[in-house]
Amino acid sequence: EPEVTQTPSHQVTQMGQEVILRCVPISNHLYFYWYRQILGQKVEFLVSFYNNEISEKSEIFDDQFSVERPDGSNFTLKIRSTKLEDSAMYFCASSRPGLAGTYTDTQYFGPGTRLTVL
């Protein structure tokens, strides 16, 4: 069964450094997402992406964050200058088009990247 994959599984970085988290969505999916989960808390939406542009972003997704689909398979999340509070598990998800082109289909999550900012 196709899966969303993410690399690396664990990233340790110094505060102020840039990090890029990588995701390979399921191949026939067209909608892509990033979520994060601080240890012991709920999953929080960061951004959704379709047709090479951001569809919606949360208040967490400030100017330090950016997403890109550099080629036909990868979907990346960049944090330009990491802060301590960026430490979390970052999940990528993808979905097929729902009915009538909506986003209502199931979102499949990758295994996550644990980001630790020191």
Add this chain to the structure above:
Amino acid sequence: GQQVMQIPQYQHVQEGEDFTTYCNSSTTLSNIQWYKQRPGGHPVFLIQLVKSGEVKKQKRLTFQFGEAKKNSSLHITATQTTDVGTYFCAGLRGSSNTGKLIFGQGTTLQVKP
């Protein structure tokens, strides 16, 4: 903003007992998805409910979507130790065309053998 509240936060049961988690949204949802997350794992999709009043079953798991499409529940009959994990509901708001899922806080289930 839109919120999805989930209760209880924790539930400890004896193996064989039933378990229920409840999810309530402040706004009408177009659908609700349920996920299970094992410790150290990622959310794994369980089911999606779309229709008002919908009930779906997966073996010992029963999922319901309220008539007003603002609440949902997951009921597990005769829990087993393999049911241990955190169960999240995640709602897609009725006006959403961006796929933004709003997650509840999750219910962590512990099952004592």
